[in-house]
Amino acid sequence: MSSNSPSIGSVSPEFTLLGFLSQDPAHGYELHQKLTADLGQVWHLSQSQIYSILNRLEGKGLIQGSLQKQEKLPAKRLFTLTAAGQERFEEWLSSSSRPSARVIRIEFITRLYFAYARDPDFALQLVEGQIADTQARLQQLEKLESSQPGEQIFNQLGLDLRIRQLDSILGWLISCQDILATLSKGSPSA
Amino acid sequence: MSSNSPSIGSVSPEFTLLGFLSQDPAHGYELHQKLTADLGQVWHLSQSQIYSILNRLEGKGLIQGSLQKQEKLPAKRLFTLTAAGQERFEEWLSSSSRPSARVIRIEFITRLYFAYARDPDFALQLVEGQIADTQARLQQLEKLESSQPGEQIFNQLGLDLRIRQLDSILGWLISCQDILATLSKGSPSA
DNA sequence: ATGACATACTCACTGAGTGAGTATATCCAT
DNA sequence: ATGGATATACTCACTCAGTGAGTATGTCAT
Numbered sequence: 405m406s407s408n409s410p411s412i413g414s415v416s417p418e419f420t421l422l423g424f425l426s427q428d429p430a431h432g433y434e435l436h437q438k439l440t441a442d443l444g445q446v447w448h449l450s451q452s453q454i455y456s457i458l459n460r461l462e463g464k465g466l467i468q469g470s471l472q473k474q475e476k477l478p479a480k481r482l483f484t485l486t487a488a489g490q491e492r493f494e495e496w497l498s499s500s501s502r503p504s505a506r507v508i509r510i511e512f513i514t515r516l517y518f519a520y521a522r523d524p525d526f527a528l529q530l531v532e533g534q535i536a537d538t539q540a541r542l543q544q545l546e547k548l549e550s551s552q553p554g555e556q557i558f559n560q561l562g563l564d565l566r567i568r569q570l571d572s573i574l575g576w577l578i579s580c581q582d583i584l585a586t587l588s589k590g591s592p593s594a
Numbered sequence: 595m596s597s598n599s600p601s602i603g604s605v606s607p608e609f610t611l612l613g614f615l616s617q618d619p620a621h622g623y624e625l626h627q628k629l630t631a632d633l634g635q636v637w638h639l640s641q642s643q644i645y646s647i648l649n650r651l652e653g654k655g656l657i658q659g660s661l662q663k664q665e666k667l668p669a670k671r672l673f674t675l676t677a678a679g680q681e682r683f684e685e686w687l688s689s690s691s692r693p694s695a696r697v698i699r700i701e702f703i704t705r706l707y708f709a710y711a712r713d714p715d716f717a718l719q720l721v722e723g724q725i726a727d728t729q730a731r732l733q734q735l736e737k738l739e740s741s742q743p744g745e746q747i748f749n750q751l752g753l754d755l756r757i758r759q760l761d762s763i764l765g766w767l768i769s770c771q772d773i774l775a776t777l778s779k780g781s782p783s784a
Numbered sequence: 785a786t787g788a789c790a791t792a793c794t795c796a797c798t799g800a801g802t803g804a805g806t807a808t809a810t811c812c813a814t
Numbered sequence: 815a816t817g818g819a820t821a822t823a824c825t826c827a828c829t830c831a832g833t834g835a836g837t838a839t840g841t842c843a844t
């Protein structure tokens with residue numbers, strides 16, 4: 405049971421697998437292929453990592469693997485999302501990412517990928533929400549910077565870099581918005 | 595012995611501890627304090643992590659802990675750098691960081707911190723080197739982007755974000771250069 | 785004297801990530 | 815036909831990252 409798993413950390417690759425499985429049941433091998441093809445610039449997961457995550461997810465009851473025995477080949481396992489898994493994924497899909505360089509690059513893009521596959525407009529909403537969060541965080545950091553004791557040069561440099569990075573993220577988010585908006589208009593699905 | 599430890603990963607906090615110990619022998623507790631005070635914007639290490647790293651470093655023979663028995667208090671351990679540890683640290687100190695957002699923010703700033711403490715001019719050299727590396731990597735990524743199959747939108751978005759982030763790093767490095775140069779002139783130690 | 789805070793460290797845990805190994809099928813060139 | 819590359823599909827054993835709670839003791843103010 406263990407109620408709340410202690411660290412299904414925000415940038416965890418678990419949700420990526422849940423996402424793929426929410427689209428179609430698959431084997432570990434296929435998941436690795438798909439991940440590499442579609443999100444290879446975002447995630448770099450080895451095969452063995454995929455399998456270890458799958459085992460963990462099964463342990464938590466979020467997915468269910470069914471052994472498919474084969475004549476000669478060793479059995480393979482086809483994984484399907486459980487109801488609990490589906491719920492978890494939905495929850496994650498509409499939550500928002502902590503505005504930090506790494507998290508955005510990894511987690512947010514992943515979320516965007518799945519949101520877009522489901523409904524381009526939903527993806528656009530996510531971007532808008534993230535822009536707001538990022539702006540808020542940026543202001544926070546700028547405030548922190550101005551109130552920082554000028555002594556610790558390296559802490560200040562670190563902070564300055566973070567701010568610059570957040571700023572570049574903001575620019576990126578806005579360009580995302582444009583791209584997604586254009587795509588929606590180009591091929592309106594409704 | 596184990597010749598080459600498999601993953602004394604580039605952004606490993608190990609070198610940070612080696613660095614502090616290269617300045618002065620210290621206890622785990624002190625190291626945690628110092629790290630938080632001087633590089634708190636860069637590293638977030640819990641106490642227990644500090645101790646586990648120290649144990650590992652001792653296991654590798656890079657540092658040496660001497661038990662100081664006390665009347666009533668449980669013994670504390672004072673850690674000193676070994677010759678091997680010193681060597682490792684020197685090697686790391688003049689190597690260059692992989693030009694990626696995270697690595698620069700964590701590893702490079704740390705390196706800069708120790709380089710600067712030793713000799714501001716050395717720090718300046720590191721910055722210059724890093725600028726060159728970053729520019730080279732930037733060109734590489736831009737080339738990759740233009741040759742990327744336009745189909746995988748999300749891979750492209752990921753790449754685009756990386757490029758923007760590297761670009762902001764470049765800006766930051768240049769501002770570092772200015773700051774360090776000014777500091778050198780302001781108080782010429784030679 | 786008691787409760788907050790600082791010093792100093794340990795333990796048990798989950799999770800990230802790597803690298804090598806296993807087993808089998810298929811297909812291509814020699 | 816045979817042997818070697820490549821693809822499918824998964825396992826194991828490992829190190830390192832990171833958290834949270836716990837232990838033990840001293841100091842200092844109220």
